[in-house]
Amino acid sequence: MATNPLLQVLEGYLQATTERQQLIVSNMANIDTPGYHARDLNFEQALQRAEGGADGMQLSPVVQEVQGLPERADGNDVNIDRESMLLSETQIQYQLGVQLVKGQFQQLLTAIKDSN
Amino acid sequence: MGLFDMMAISASALTAERQRAEVTTANLANAETTHTDSGGPYVRKEVVFSAVTGSPFRSVFNRLGRFAPQPGSVRLTEVMDDPAAPVMRYEPGNPEANGNGYVAYPAINPTEEMVDLMGSVRAYQLNASAVSASKQMIQESLDILKTS
Numbered sequence: 001m002a003t004n005p006l007l008q009v010l011e012g013y014l015q016a017t018t019e020r021q022q023l024i025v026s027n028m029a030n031i032d033t034p035g036y037h038a039r040d041l042n043f044e045q046a047l048q049r050a051e052g053g054a055d056g057m058q059l060s061p062v063v064q065e066v067q068g069l070p071e072r073a074d075g076n077d078v079n080i081d082r083e084s085m086l087l088s089e090t091q092i093q094y095q096l097g098v099q100l101v102k103g104q105f106q107q108l109l110t111a112i113k114d115s116n
Numbered sequence: 117m118g119l120f121d122m123m124a125i126s127a128s129a130l131t132a133e134r135q136r137a138e139v140t141t142a143n144l145a146n147a148e149t150t151h152t153d154s155g156g157p158y159v160r161k162e163v164v165f166s167a168v169t170g171s172p173f174r175s176v177f178n179r180l181g182r183f184a185p186q187p188g189s190v191r192l193t194e195v196m197d198d199p200a201a202p203v204m205r206y207e208p209g210n211p212e213a214n215g216n217g218y219v220a221y222p223a224i225n226p227t228e229e230m231v232d233l234m235g236s237v238r239a240y241q242l243n244a245s246a247v248s249a250s251k252q253m254i255q256e257s258l259d260i261l262k263t264s
């Protein structure tokens with residue numbers, strides 16, 4: 001739908017942050033579920049691939065279980081500090097994406113207004 | 117999809133944790149209950165949580181309507197009886213006493229229940245803050261409309 005290529009990338013970025021936030025929230029919801037393993041997006045890898053331009057600037061992150069987290073006695077490995085930190089981090093990343101989108105529209109609006 | 121699903125997931129956790137707190141407080145309230153409708157002392161209850169995994173079938177249902185819970189959410193699947201044997205106390209004057217003068221009390225440790233209750237309260241708070249984070253993100257995305 002977006003004609004502006006930058007807007008298209010930003011849309012992908014917002015989608016990826018939303019997806020990641022959903023996984024973080026789901027990890028938080030399952031903090032007391034026995035045997036549950038924390039899941040996350042491989043965000044950095046997806047971002048690198050997008051920068052490399054292999055997928056034509058498309059963010060397509062992969063959902064995977066987080067490795068190397070210490071497991072509790074009930075087999076659950078959700079780390080509350082990690083999740084809370086990531087929750088605010090992703091929230092700010094989303095905010096950044098929204099601000100950039102707003103900036104794009106602002107530019108478009110300026111172009112329209114200055115044309116007459 | 118997306119932002120509102122996050123709230124649904126957090127809401128499932130709030131429900132599950134509240135139900136857990138309810139069961140725990142029922143255990144605390146009945147720590148000394150020696151007589152129940154089914155006879156014998158009160159039996160300590162325990163909750164079982166399980167994660168909702170996203171099967172393709174379920175996600176199709178999700179798209180059609182809200183028939184199935186959101187994948188990634190949590191739900192209370194079972195309230196189990198604790199198999200621990202009741203604690204026998206020697207109280208010959210008690211009308212509930214058996215032939216030897218012993219009364220069966222539920223095997224409930226109030227300290228354990230209090231710790232469990234604190235755990236569910238903290239988990240509830242955590243998920244409530246996740247809800248406000250989701251809410252703020254939705255508010256921010258609405259801000260895109262306010263450009264000018």
